[in-house]
Amino acid sequence: MSLTADASDKPTLYKRIRADIEKRILTGEWPPGHRIPFEHELVARYGCSRMTVNKALSELAQADLIERRRRAGSFVRRPQHQSAVLKIADIRAEITALGRGYGYELISRKLRAATAADRERLGVKKAGKVIAISCRHSADNVPFAVEDRLIDLSSVPSAATADFSREPPGSWLLHHVPWTEAEHTISAIVADDRTAEALDIAIGAPCLVIDRYTWRSARTITAVRLLYPGDSHRLVARFKGG
Amino acid sequence: MSLTADASDKPTLYKRIRADIEKRILTGEWPPGHRIPFEHELVARYGCSRMTVNKALSELAQADLIERRRRAGSFVRRPQHQSAVLKIADIRAEITALGRGYGYELISRKLRAATAADRERLGVKKAGKVIAISCRHSADNVPFAVEDRLIDLSSVPSAATADFSREPPGSWLLHHVPWTEAEHTISAIVADDRTAEALDIAIGAPCLVIDRYTWRSARTITAVRLLYPGDSHRLVARFKGG
DNA sequence: TTGACTTATATGTCTAGACATATCATCGTA
DNA sequence: TACGATGATATGTCTAGACATATAAGTCAA
Numbered sequence: 001m002s003l004t005a006d007a008s009d010k011p012t013l014y015k016r017i018r019a020d021i022e023k024r025i026l027t028g029e030w031p032p033g034h035r036i037p038f039e040h041e042l043v044a045r046y047g048c049s050r051m052t053v054n055k056a057l058s059e060l061a062q063a064d065l066i067e068r069r070r071r072a073g074s075f076v077r078r079p080q081h082q083s084a085v086l087k088i089a090d091i092r093a094e095i096t097a098l099g100r101g102y103g104y105e106l107i108s109r110k111l112r113a114a115t116a117a118d119r120e121r122l123g124v125k126k127a128g129k130v131i132a133i134s135c136r137h138s139a140d141n142v143p144f145a146v147e148d149r150l151i152d153l154s155s156v157p158s159a160a161t162a163d164f165s166r167e168p169p170g171s172w173l174l175h176h177v178p179w180t181e182a183e184h185t186i187s188a189i190v191a192d193d194r195t196a197e198a199l200d201i202a203i204g205a206p207c208l209v210i211d212r213y214t215w216r217s218a219r220t221i222t223a224v225r226l227l228y229p230g231d232s233h234r235l236v237a238r239f240k241g242g
Numbered sequence: 243m244s245l246t247a248d249a250s251d252k253p254t255l256y257k258r259i260r261a262d263i264e265k266r267i268l269t270g271e272w273p274p275g276h277r278i279p280f281e282h283e284l285v286a287r288y289g290c291s292r293m294t295v296n297k298a299l300s301e302l303a304q305a306d307l308i309e310r311r312r313r314a315g316s317f318v319r320r321p322q323h324q325s326a327v328l329k330i331a332d333i334r335a336e337i338t339a340l341g342r343g344y345g346y347e348l349i350s351r352k353l354r355a356a357t358a359a360d361r362e363r364l365g366v367k368k369a370g371k372v373i374a375i376s377c378r379h380s381a382d383n384v385p386f387a388v389e390d391r392l393i394d395l396s397s398v399p400s401a402a403t404a405d406f407s408r409e410p411p412g413s414w415l416l417h418h419v420p421w422t423e424a425e426h427t428i429s430a431i432v433a434d435d436r437t438a439e440a441l442d443i444a445i446g447a448p449c450l451v452i453d454r455y456t457w458r459s460a461r462t463i464t465a466v467r468l469l470y471p472g473d474s475h476r477l478v479a480r481f482k483g484g
Numbered sequence: 485t486t487g488a489c490t491t492a493t494a495t496g497t498c499t500a501g502a503c504a505t506a507t508c509a510t511c512g513t514a
Numbered sequence: 515t516a517c518g519a520t521g522a523t524a525t526g527t528c529t530a531g532a533c534a535t536a537t538a539a540g541t542c543a544a
Binding site for chain 2: 522523524525526527
């Protein structure tokens with residue numbers, strides 16, 4: 001081992017302890033189930049107080065890399081049964097990150113009393129007003145995605161006066177509604193005639209579908225369906241863990 | 243406000259402080275940009291030491307709910323530009339979670355010297371041996387997904403003797419390779435004749451594609467492509483945050 | 485063999501201090 | 515006006531203790 005207690009340290013001590021342990025886990029030197037040295041052992045090894053070691057281990061536990069059990073010790077966790085994490089980026093950010101020009105076009109915007117279908121889609125019972133928006137995002141003037149969105153005006157009244165002909169509703173909401181929870185569903189369909197025309201692809205071509213349903217504190221905000229050309233668009237996720 | 247300092251406490255103090263603040267942020271009472279009370283103010287309010295308050299705030303910062311700036315204070319963060327986190331579950335776990343019977347069937351298994359295409363797919367330069375596996379997962383005897391996998395034997399030599407006719411390679415790898423990193427790409431295609439037959443769907447039907455590329459400490463382990471019937475399969479993600 | 489009780493122990497939380505460090509605000513100077 | 519030095523301040527890290535609590539493991543009795 002080389003858990004040296006000194007070293008010319010840029011990072012603080014607890015970070016170094018955390019990094020040391022993390023490295024051993026990630027390289028497989030300490031496999032899942034392996035017992036990590038007790039706090040008092042690490043205290044002796046690094047020559048610091050227990051609180052410092054505890055902070056390092058607590059953060060590793062919070063990151064699900066280790067599991068801490070009273071009286072037993074700390075153990076390397078088995079990879080989270082093969083689940084992974086995928087990051088879905090904002091469309092504008094995604095296009096900009098690709099170094100391509102972002103374009104936005106409002107297709108339609110309707111303010112109406114919520115129909116039964118609208119209420120079902122938003123998961124609300126009470127009738128109220130909604131805004132239905134249809135728009136298109138493009139990259140270098142090539143259709144990138146079409147968006148079909150419903151906003152619950154009783155949750156976001158200020159959306160009634162927002163100008164969605166210039167700003168995409170997703171960006172607007174992001175800046176006007178603070179913290180949210182959301183549920184995403186990803187699926188695939190083949191393009192019908194309307195979709196094919198909007199995305200400038202062939203009828204029957206594959207499309208990636210993202211349905212996002214957003215709320216805040218049990219209050220529905222918006223439901224959106226994004227359609228991407230399936231053969232050209234890709235969602236990429238990199239993750240560390242199990 | 244009702245930041246009461248006492249109360250019949252099941253949870254510990256720092257957890258209660260953290261929950262109090264989190265609630266205010268999530269409900270929008272403290273919007274993005276809002277300055278959270280200084281540590282010394284919270285110390286006074288809760289009647290505890292600074293370390294206790296610090297622990298609560300540190301965890302909120304780690305969860306990206308707040309941002310801490312020296313000398314300035316702690317602030318509610320603006321939602322992470324509309325990125326989200328999606329959990330992709332293991333196929334067997336996914337099917338079992340749905341309360342359906344999991345079925346597995348090995349279609350082919352070939353051990354061979356890596357071809358140029360294999361090396362490209364695995365992202366390795368050196369020639370070596372690989373295992374190519376094709377298999378199918380089903381739910382209640384209905385095809386659920388087809389899997390096409392490549393395992394780098396120089397990284398996982400023991401895979402050569404594994405019995406993939408009984409155990410899915412994904413599960414086997416999970417139990418024999420500790421911690422990994424991975425990259426996922428999700429896209430959509432339409433079924434060609436071979437895929438259509440394997441999944442028992444029509445040619446031209448939409449399919450969801452997940453390409454997963456897994457490595458450990460810069461060492462390639464496996465590359466896998468999963469094909470799901472796109473109209474029936476869904477990836478669902480729930481998340482909290484921006 | 486099984487079940488109930490006891491004990492040792494590692495983690496969980498907390499304190500009342502300490503010094504370090506980044507940075508905002510102010511004041512003085514060129 | 516612009517720039518540079520200075521001090522105030524909030525967070526960042528750390529200490530050397532403390533008591534609480536869950537639980538593995540051992541002990542003893544039914």
